Amino acid sequence: MNHASYLTAIEQELQRFLDVLAELIDLEFTVVNDKLVRIAGTGSYKEQIGSIAPEGSLFQNVLETGIPRFILDIQNEEENCRNCVFNRHCRELSTMGYPIILDNRPIGVIGIIAFSPQQKEKVVENLSTLWDLLKQTHQFIENKIALFETADSPKALPPAEPVQNAIIFQDIIGYDTSLKDIVKRAERVTSSPSAVLIQGEAGTGKEQLAKALHYGGNRASASFIPISCSAVPAEVLERELFGYGDDEPGWLEKAANGTVFFDEIGDLPLSLQAKLQRALQVGSIYRVNGSRSLSINVRIIAATSKNLEQMIQEGMFREDFYYQINVLPFTLPPLKERKEDILKLFTFFLKKHGERLNKPMMKVEPIVEQWLLHHQWPGNIRQLENVAEYLVNFAQDDVITSGDLPDSFFQKEKVLHPDKVRSLDELVAEYEKTILQQLLESAHSTSEKEKVANDLNISLSTLYRKLEKYQIS
Numbered sequence: 061m062n063h064a065s066y067l068t069a070i071e072q073e074l075q076r077f078l079d080v081l082a083e084l085i086d087l088e089f090t091v092v093n094d095k096l097v098r099i100a101g102t103g104s105y106k107e108q109i110g111s112i113a114p115e116g117s118l119f120q121n122v123l124e125t126g127i128p129r130f131i132l133d134i135q136n137e138e139e140n141c142r143n144c145v146f147n148r149h150c151r152e153l154s155t156m157g158y159p160i161i162l163d164n165r166p167i168g169v170i171g172i173i174a175f176s177p178q179q180k181e182k183v184v185e186n187l188s189t190l191w192d193l194l195k196q197t198h199q200f201i202e203n204k205i206a207l208f209e210t211a212d213s214p215k216a217l218p219p220a221e222p223v224q225n226a227i228i229f230q231d232i233i234g235y236d237t238s239l240k241d242i243v244k245r246a247e248r249v250t251s252s253p254s255a256v257l258i259q260g261e262a263g264t265g266k267e268q269l270a271k272a273l274h275y276g277g278n279r280a281s282a283s284f285i286p287i288s289c290s291a292v293p294a295e296v297l298e299r300e301l302f303g304y305g306d307d308e309p310g311w312l313e314k315a316a317n318g319t320v321f322f323d324e325i326g327d328l329p330l331s332l333q334a335k336l337q338r339a340l341q342v343g344s345i346y347r348v349n350g351s352r353s354l355s356i357n358v359r360i361i362a363a364t365s366k367n368l369e370q371m372i373q374e375g376m377f378r379e380d381f382y383y384q385i386n387v388l389p390f391t392l393p394p395l396k397e398r399k400e401d402i403l404k405l406f407t408f409f410l411k412k413h414g415e416r417l418n419k420p421m422m423k424v425e426p427i428v429e430q431w432l433l434h435h436q437w438p439g440n441i442r443q444l445e446n447v448a449e450y451l452v453n454f455a456q457d458d459v460i461t462s463g464d465l466p467d468s469f470f471q472k473e474k475v476l477h478p479d480k481v482r483s484l485d486e487l488v489a490e491y492e493k494t495i496l497q498q499l500l501e502s503a504h505s506t507s508e509k510e511k512v513a514n515d516l517n518i519s520l521s522t523l524y525r526k527l528e529k530y531q532i533s
C-alpha cells in the first residue's frame with residue numbers, strides 16, 4: 061500500500077477527529093487526497109465526501125506545490141481565485157490549505173473553511189493559532205498512518221490470522237456498577253458457543269467487549285474477525301463472508317474455531333440475514349458459485365446501536381435472525397449514565413496519549429472536571445478519548461484549564477446541561493410567558509388587552525387566566 065492509500069484507510073478516524081475539532085472551534089474542516097477527492101469533511105462538506113475539489117482551486121495549488129496557503133476574503137479575491145472553476149460562485153468566505161506531506165511528497169490537503177461572516181472573522185483573528193492547529197492535525201494523520209502501517213490490516217478487510225491487539229477484561233475500565241455487572245456476566249460465557257448480541261450507542265465499547273469475550277475464552281488462539289456491516293457493499297460482503305468458487309474461502313471459514321464480530325448488524329441486508337440465518341442453523345455454507353457444502357464452526361457476536369425490535373416491526377430486520385443472534389444479550393450504558401467512569405477514563409486516555417506524544421502526565425482543573433461530568437457525550441467513550449487526545453496536543457501547560465476548552469463547547473453545554481433539562485411542558489410554558497410579557501408591555505387598558513387576545517386567537521378570559529398563572533401584571 062502506498063501512503064495515499066493509507067490516508068484512505070484512516071479516513072474514518074480522521075473524520076471523527078475533525079468532527080470533534082469542528083464542534084470545538086465552530087469552523088469547518090475538509091481533507092482531500094492526492095487526486096483532490098474529498099475523503100473527510102464537516103458541515104456541508106460532509107455531504108460532499110467523494111466529490112472532487114475544483115480545478116484551479118487553492119487546494120490544487122497546495123497539493124502541487126506542497127506549500128501551505130490561505131485566502132482570507134474569497135468574495136473579493138481577484139488574483140488567487142482567477143484560475144478556479146468556482147471563481148465568483150464560491151460559497152466559502154475564507155479558506156486555509158495545509159499540505160499533508162509524507163516521505164517528502166504531498167499526499168493530500170487539510171483545510172479549514174469559513175462559510176459564515178462570523179467564521180470568517182474567527183479565521184482572520186486567529187490565523188496563527190489555526191496554522192498550529194493544522195500542523196497538529198497533520199501530526200495526528202502522520203501518527204495514525206504510522207500506527208496503521210504496523211497494524212495487521214484495515215477493519216473492512218480483516219486478517220485471516222488472529223489479530224495481535226487482544227483485548228482482555230482487565231482492559232475494560234468500568235467502576236460503574238452496571239458495567240461491572242456486564243463484565244461479570246460476560247466472563248461467565250467466554251467459552252460458550254452461543255451467539256451474543258451487544259446493544260449500545262456508538263462508542264460505548266461494544267467491539268471492546270466482543271474482543272474480551274473472544275480473547276477470554278477457548279477461542280482465543282483462533283481468529284477474531286471484525287466485519288463492519290455498514291461499510292461494505294452487499295455483494296462484496298456476501299462474497300467475503302461466504303467465499304467464492306473453489307479456492308476463495310470466506311470469513312466464516314477463515315474464522316474456524318474463532319469468532320466473527322458483526323458490527324452494526326442492523327445494516328446487514330435482509331437477503332444476507334436470511335442466508336446467514338440458514339447457514340448458522342445448519343452449521344454449513346455454500347460459497348458463492350461454489351458447489352460443495354462446507355461445515356463452519358464460528359461463534360457469532362453481533363453489535364448494534366439501532367433498535368432491532370423496532371426494525372423488525374418496520375420489516376427492516378428478520379425476526380428469525382434476531383432470535384438466532386440474540387441468545388446472550390448485553391446492553392452497554394451510554395457514558396453520560398456512567399458518571400463514575402468519566403474521570404477515570406479521561407485520566408486513562410490522558411496517560412495513554414501523553415505517553416504516545418512524549419508529554420508529561422497532565423493535571424485537570426476542578427472546573428474542567430465539572431464540565432466533563434456534565435457533558436452529554438453523544439460519541440461516548442470514543443469522543444471522550446478524542447477530547448483527551450485533543451487536549452494532550454493543544455493544552456499550553458501541564459494543567460488543563462477551562463481556557464483550553466473553547467467557548468463554543470460551553471455554549472452547547474448550557475443548552476445540554478443535564479441538571480437543567482426540562483420537560484416539554486415547562487419549555488412551552490416558559491416560551492408562552494416570554495411572549496405574553498412582550499405583548500403586554502405596552503397593553504395596559506382592557507381594550508389593548510382585548511386586541512392582544514384577538515391577535516393570539518384566544519378569549520379575553522383565557523388571557524387573564526394566563527396572566528394570573530405567570531403572574532404578569
Ligand SMILES: Nc1ncnc2c1ncn2[C@@H]1O[C@H](COP(=O)(O)OP(=O)(O)OP(=O)(O)O)[C@@H](O)[C@H]1O
Pocket residue numbers: 231232233234260261262263264265266267268269323363365405441442445
Ligand atoms: N470501558 C472501556 N475502557 C477503556 N476503553 C474503552 C472502554 N470502552 C470503550 N473503550 C475505547 O473506546 C473506543 C470505542 O470503543 P468501541 O469501538 O469498542 O465502541 P463501539 O461501541 O464498538 O463503537 P461503534 O459502534 O462506533 O463501532 C475504543 O478505542 C475502545 O478501546
